[in-house]
Amino acid sequence: MMIEDLLEEKKSDIVERWFDAVIESYPDGTAHFLKNQKDLFANPVGSNIYSGLNALMDCLIKKHDETVIKDFLDPIIRIRAVQTMFSPSQATAFIFDLKKIIRDILKKELKNSETGDKLSSFERKIDDLGLIAFDLFMECREKIFELKANQEKTKVYRAFERAGLIVEIQED
Amino acid sequence: MKDLPKPDGLVSMMDHMPPKDKGWMDTPVKIRKGMYCYASNPKSVKYLGLPYPREWSPMDDDWKLPENWKEIISEGFRERLERFRSFKIFMDVCVRCGACADKCHFFIGTGDPKNMPVLRAELLRSVYRNDFTTAGKVLGKFAGAREMTLDVLKEWWYYFFQCTECRRCSVFCPYGIDTAEITIMGRELLNLIGLNIDWIATPVANCYRTGNHLGIQPHAFKDMMDFFVDEIEDITGIRLAPSINKKGADILFITPSGDVFADPGTYTCMGYMMLFHYLKEKFGIDITWSTYASEGGNFGFFTSHETMKRLNAKMYAEAKRLGVKWILGGECGHMWRVIHQYMDTLNGPANFLEEPVSPITGTKFENAKSTKVVHIAEFTSDLIQHDKLDLDISRNDHLKVTFHDSCNPARGMGLLDEPRHVIRNVCEHFYEMPPNTIREQTFCCGSGAGLNAGEDMELRMAGGFPRANAVKYVHEKYGVNMMACICAIDRAAFPDLMSYWVPEVDITGIHELVANALILPGEKERSTDLRSEPLPGMEDEADE
Numbered sequence: 001m002m003i004e005d006l007l008e009e010k011k012s013d014i015v016e017r018w019f020d021a022v023i024e025s026y027p028d029g030t031a032h033f034l035k036n037q038k039d040l041f042a043n044p045v046g047s048n049i050y051s052g053l054n055a056l057m058d059c060l061i062k063k064h065d066e067t068v069i070k071d072f073l074d075p076i077i078r079i080r081a082v083q084t085m086f087s088p089s090q091a092t093a094f095i096f097d098l099k100k101i102i103r104d105i106l107k108k109e110l111k112n113s114e115t116g117d118k119l120s121s122f123e124r125k126i127d128d129l130g131l132i133a134f135d136l137f138m139e140c141r142e143k144i145f146e147l148k149a150n151q152e153k154t155k156v157y158r159a160f161e162r163a164g165l166i167v168e169i170q171e172d
Numbered sequence: 173m174k175d176l177p178k179p180d181g182l183v184s185m186m187d188h189m190p191p192k193d194k195g196w197m198d199t200p201v202k203i204r205k206g207m208y209c210y211a212s213n214p215k216s217v218k219y220l221g222l223p224y225p226r227e228w229s230p231m232d233d234d235w236k237l238p239e240n241w242k243e244i245i246s247e248g249f250r251e252r253l254e255r256f257r258s259f260k261i262f263m264d265v266c267v268r269c270g271a272c273a274d275k276c277h278f279f280i281g282t283g284d285p286k287n288m289p290v291l292r293a294e295l296l297r298s299v300y301r302n303d304f305t306t307a308g309k310v311l312g313k314f315a316g317a318r319e320m321t322l323d324v325l326k327e328w329w330y331y332f333f334q335c336t337e338c339r340r341c342s343v344f345c346p347y348g349i350d351t352a353e354i355t356i357m358g359r360e361l362l363n364l365i366g367l368n369i370d371w372i373a374t375p376v377a378n379c380y381r382t383g384n385h386l387g388i389q390p391h392a393f394k395d396m397m398d399f400f401v402d403e404i405e406d407i408t409g410i411r412l413a414p415s416i417n418k419k420g421a422d423i424l425f426i427t428p429s430g431d432v433f434a435d436p437g438t439y440t441c442m443g444y445m446m447l448f449h450y451l452k453e454k455f456g457i458d459i460t461w462s463t464y465a466s467e468g469g470n471f472g473f474f475t476s477h478e479t480m481k482r483l484n485a486k487m488y489a490e491a492k493r494l495g496v497k498w499i500l501g502g503e504c505g506h507m508w509r510v511i512h513q514y515m516d517t518l519n520g521p522a523n524f525l526e527e528p529v530s531p532i533t534g535t536k537f538e539n540a541k542s543t544k545v546v547h548i549a550e551f552t553s554d555l556i557q558h559d560k561l562d563l564d565i566s567r568n569d570h571l572k573v574t575f576h577d578s579c580n581p582a583r584g585m586g587l588l589d590e591p592r593h594v595i596r597n598v599c600e601h602f603y604e605m606p607p608n609t610i611r612e613q614t615f616c617c618g619s620g621a622g623l624n625a626g627e628d629m630e631l632r633m634a635g636g637f638p639r640a641n642a643v644k645y646v647h648e649k650y651g652v653n654m655m656a657c658i659c660a661i662d663r664a665a666f667p668d669l670m671s672y673w674v675p676e677v678d679i680t681g682i683h684e685l686v687a688n689a690l691i692l693p694g695e696k697e698r699s700t701d702l703r704s705e706p707l708p709g710m711e712d713e714a715d716e
Contacts, residue, residue: 029285033274041606044641045280078673082633083283084204140672144206144629147668151626 081140206630212373224366384429390463409696421460427502428660440681465490505659509584578659619665640673
């Protein structure tokens with residue numbers, strides 16, 4: 001049996017436990033809310049994380065390309081990049097939790113050494129996901145810094161410029 | 173070499189999980205960058221005559237507090253409990269049912285439990301119980317009481333400036349506790365010992381001295397209006413002559429200065445000017461602007477009741493000086509909570525003005541009977557209802573519009589249907605966001621109540637996420653590319669928020685949409701909208 005088929009079979013269990021692992025990174029009071037409120041608009045953080053993880057697991061199993069993976073990973077990283085309770089490593093650590101979760105769930109199957117080898121090569125994809133998360137996290141942080149820098153520029157400079165208090169050098 | 177840790181060992185030494193929380197009282201405050209605004213500039217505090225102006229920084233251990241700060245806070249607390257009956261009730265009546273807990277955009281977005289409205293209120297209540305209730309004095313922590321300490325004070329400051337006073341939580345409270353009022357009191361107490369933020373203190377000082385938040389002087393205000401007159405002439409071929417500081421005009425118009433000086437509010441400002449020109453040409457109504465009462469917003473509201481009163485009074489003083497009949501107010505947020513819920517007992521009733529009646533339709537604006545200030549969304553909606561505006565709504569056909577209920581007009585004065593009525597009559601394509609994110613349940617922009625600074629961008633992005641999430645939904649489902657709102661803070665804050673979460677959606681005020689559609693008498697065929705973007709089907713003409 002292909003490792004992908006095995007993972008597909010156990011997918012819902014894996015995603016549930018992966019979701020729990022992300023949720024556990026939040027303080028208790030928050031974790032309860034993020035896990036139990038199912039409405040997308042009342043709980044956008046929990047909902048986006050859940051649907052993102054679900055889609056990512058699909059991507060890993062079905063060998064989608066990087067652009068598709070980025071689209072699904074982006075909403076999760078974008079949220080955690082502005083949640084300042086997390087350091088960058090804490091914000092992205094959930095990617096690597098997936099390895100342990102899969103190994104726990106496939107404990108029985110892994111007694112077969114061939115499955116073990118296949119899983120090791122599958123885990124490379126999780127490492128790749130970790131690297132994509134790093135890129136996305138940096139993109140989000142750069143965007144925040146850009147907004148901070150432009151905030152000052154637009155607030156002060158443009159007001160003066162439009163009020164005619166700044167005169168630029170004119171062309172002849 | 174053998175002493176070096178193995179790679180596995182290195183990884184396992186790192187803790188990727190933040191420490192789990194203990195009880196909230198035992199979780200000390202950690203002030204994080206990106207979540208707070210800079211401390212107030214002492215010059216601004218001094219100018220207003222507010223206490224303890226000084227240089228201080230939230231990241232320093234020493235906040236340079238007055239020696240008797242505990243006494244000042246305790247005395248201030250006692251005074252306010254006596255003065256404001258609502259405050260006393262809100263301190264006593266909460267049963268901690270948790271209905272409000274998950275309704276705050278800052279809690280939802282940041283994931284910090286102390287942003288649950290009930291916990292934010294407990295920050296004050298715990299000290300209230302300790303200092304003012306027998307149970308608290310006797311039982312201490314068992315009764316939810318705790319002593320005021322420096323750590324508690326820092327926690328107050330950090331979390332009372334992580335609340336936008338939007339009042340979404342209060343909609344869900346079975347006892348009707350208005351947590352915004354608790355934040356208001358918390359901030360007022362902090363101001364007693366000079367702990368404000370600069371994004372509030374300096375606009376207040378500017379407004380008190382010059383008349384608006386940015387400190388723009390009358391001649392610069394006039395320059396901006398001249399610039400808009402040129403822009404409007406380019407687009408419509410009509411040269412406007414707006415009334416400014418005109419004695420004996422019918423109506424005084426006051427809007428947030430953000431509309432005059434910050435994009436995209438400037439297009440809304442051009443919209444007001446075009447509407448007033450139309451009304452003058454068609455019906456002979458004279459609506460004047462003022463370069464002195466040049467601010468609708470009132471950041472005094474985020475400082476103290478007294479400061480709010482001082483700024484609010486300027487609007488009425490100018491209305492008196494100019495001898496107008498009543499005041500028309502622009503698309504602003506908290507301005508309307510101040511007018512609708514506070515003005516009457518601050519400076520009112522404004523009996524020297526007339527009870528507002530539309531000179532064009534004869535409609536009496538009953539809700540403004542005492543304050544004498546009419547919201548422009550209601551005014552324009554009434555004009556449309558009576559078919560007084562000539563409109564070509566195809567000029568907004570390139571826009572797929574949704575509407576964000578700005579918190580204060582929605583929850584602070586119940587202005588829910590008038591802006592929608594206006595939008596539906598000037599735009600073909602209008603789509604609502606999901607029901608639990610609009611009207612009374614609207615999600616805040618995350619930047620109100622003085623938090624629209626640059627240094628707290630992470631807080632703003634996290635707090636604005638529930639709103640952005642709903643915008644993203646209508647963008648993906650209906651192709652929405654424009655969100656209308658009726659608040660200048662919204663117009664300043666949302667472009668940043670959208671840029672981070674849904675970059676395909678732009679922001680507008682509703683009077684920009686009105687003016688796009690409004691046919692001015694004698695105008696040329698327009699090829700662009702107010703932003704100088706080509707109108708649908710006019711791409712070639714606009715290039716020329």
